[in-house]
Amino acid sequence: MSRFFTQDHEWVDVDGAVGTVGISEYAQSQLGDVVFVEVPEAGKQLTKGDEAAVVESVKAASDVYSPVSGTVIEGNAALTDDSSLVNSDAEAAGWFFKLTLSDPSELDGLMDEAAYATFVEGL
């Protein structure tokens, strides 16, 4: 399984044709205390770059964009009950949604972990 990052601080884990999407540790630290998350429903068609989810911290609301195109399989219901999972475990239990990738070649334009770490360092 490999993990890719966007410049907008989403990550996607790819396992075969299924991607799991969340926001990075850096993004959650910038957002601060997350109080609400809205995730997409199964069946929703997403094009790379579409607004896929909403995350609200005490201070601001932000969009989460889909890093790849595909069809949503599942939103993370755990975030509805406990949105603070995004703060405590952004890159694992705090995932937002899973989707089936319609165009895996889109991954070529994303950063790997090392490249993303360098990117964040430069911010």
Add this chain to the structure above:
Amino acid sequence: MSDYASIIDQADDYVEPEILPLPLDAWHRAQGARMVEFAGYEMPIQYEGIMAEHAWTRDSAGLFDVSHMGQLVFSGEGVAHALETVLPGDIAGLGEGKMRYSLLLAQDGGILDDLMATRLPDDQPSPFSASDVEPEAYDPLHPSPTAGGSFYVVVNGATKYDDVSYLIEHLPDDVTINILEDQALLAVQGPKAVAAVARIVPGVDGLVFMTAGAFHWNDVPVWISRSGYTGEDGVEISIPADHAVAFADALLTLPEIKPIGLGARDSLRLEAGLPLYGHDLDPEITPVMADLGFALSKRRREAADFPGAERILTEREHGPATKRVGLIVEGRQPAREGAEVIDDTGATIGRLTSGGFAPTLGKPIAMAYVPLALAAPGTRIEIAQRGKVHTATVTAMPFIPHRYVRAGAK
């Protein structure tokens, strides 16, 4: 991921062109603050996190740097009556060391700023450092510079230069305005604030809510009021800027006190139902629309001698077209400044001027201007935000009770 808005962006409308460091700038960074631009300065938005800082202030005591605010001293012949030409409060009737919340009014009654005015003690040296209030500043034709008294006024940071321009234009030449640019301003707020500060500034616990006096910390003159912007008990302390770092360090040796950023300051004042200038108040809003009728003193209402008096008193008698109310929003998703209040046809009939998640209540709250018919507590209204409709209930403010220590309660 991208931000729609934040309190940082919202402040941009009122930012001065130059970004300046405040006296505690390096101190905040050393404490781990995340700094943002606010009111023309770099200010700490948060240290450990807004929720934790908010809760700490409600349970213990928080230290806020509010040195961006404008500290002004007005003196000269007839100063109280001069101030009453631009403020609707009873300024002449303020006793020494007593303070009052007031509103700087445009000639049409719109609100240019909100402020705190305190009458300084007569027959005492200035409580501020000598360099700030130079004898030369007084009119030599008036041998007693404080004839008629002098007033210490704290105004918002984002509006302070516009306020001074307006005041120079509208106050008589007999009144001198000193801008205390070399004074820092710190607030310590929370149920344990006053007892903690009293350990290093003896006597400060003798103040009651909305009174102020001159004290010393390590031989440094400080001017302290029992007041604040969180709904909690606490003090606001004006201190010469070159002593601000040492004083902030001394405050942090008190285990009750932690530094708190602007983020929690905003959520605390929102829960306390206190309006924020530039958001909940602006020149289009009158004191009655803002539900700040308490700032119109009885004597001034009867005399109808403040700017916009006819309009404001008519609104007071017959009701304003729209009024500031508190809202509790259903669900978990915050409704924020700029969201629209809609009627059952979807037409816009009001707007949110502040909104966010209330850490103490554990739910989203907001302030909005709504038509008077919808302003009664218990009224259910609908809010449109980014294509979604939220339901909210009009709620009496403050959202959580104030815990001020008033005279007679001690």
